[in-house]
Amino acid sequence: MDNDEIIKELKVAYAMELETVQNYIAASVNLDGVRSDVIKKALAADIAEELGHAQILANRIKTIGGIVPGSFDNERNQKTLQPLEDTTDVVSVIKGVIDAEEGAMAMYNKIIKMCDGVDYVTQDMAITLLSGEEDHRREFIGFLTEYEKG
Numbered sequence: 001m002d003n004d005e006i007i008k009e010l011k012v013a014y015a016m017e018l019e020t021v022q023n024y025i026a027a028s029v030n031l032d033g034v035r036s037d038v039i040k041k042a043l044a045a046d047i048a049e050e051l052g053h054a055q056i057l058a059n060r061i062k063t064i065g066g067i068v069p070g071s072f073d074n075e076r077n078q079k080t081l082q083p084l085e086d087t088t089d090v091v092s093v094i095k096g097v098i099d100a101e102e103g104a105m106a107m108y109n110k111i112i113k114m115c116d117g118v119d120y121v122t123q124d125m126a127i128t129l130l131s132g133e134e135d136h137r138r139e140f141i142g143f144l145t146e147y148e149k150g
Contacts, residue, residue, distance in 0.1 A: 006111070006119055007066035010057050013107045013129075015074035017054035020100050021047055023081040027096070033088040039143060043097070046136060053129050060125055078103070094144045101137035105130060 028043040058068040081096030108130035115123035 003064045003066070003119075006115060006122055007061055007064060009107070009111050009114065010061045010064075010122070011066070011069050011073075012075075013104070013111065013126075014054055014057040014061065014069065016077075016100075016104055016107060017050050017057060018074060019076050019078050020050045020081075020104070021054065023078055023096070023100065024050060026083050027081065027093045030083050030087050031090060031093060033090065035147070036088065036090050039090055039093060042139065042143070043093075049132060049136075053132065056125060056129065060122055064119070064122065091144065091147050094140050094147060097140045098137055098144065101133050101140065104133040105137065108133065 024043045024047050028040045028047070031040050061068050078096070078100050080099045081093070084092055086092075108126045111126040112123050112130065115126065
């Protein structure tokens, strides 16, 4: 395993974090209704943490010999977290957040495995980031359970 393969995956994770920031901003502003306030506040609070993840990834990309990509190089894939016509559909936003967190968790697990025995610093960073994503996912699963009850 060489750094090029690790850098490639770090760039994917970096793009995912930036996409999450963009979609969390949109959802935290676009949601309407009495039941949306808690979700809007949770998303707004998570924006800084997700942006911090992107900065950590960018620094690691540069440290191990890569170039941090610009906006034209970042794919977008978060279909379930796109702004909705129905701005009161809180449950769909919550499900979109859970999907985004699960995508990030899968990406960090991939990086952890590929770095095992090869790049312990990147592996440790990915483990730390994975923990944050797991926490966010757990929080939104709790929200989903409550919102689906009524």
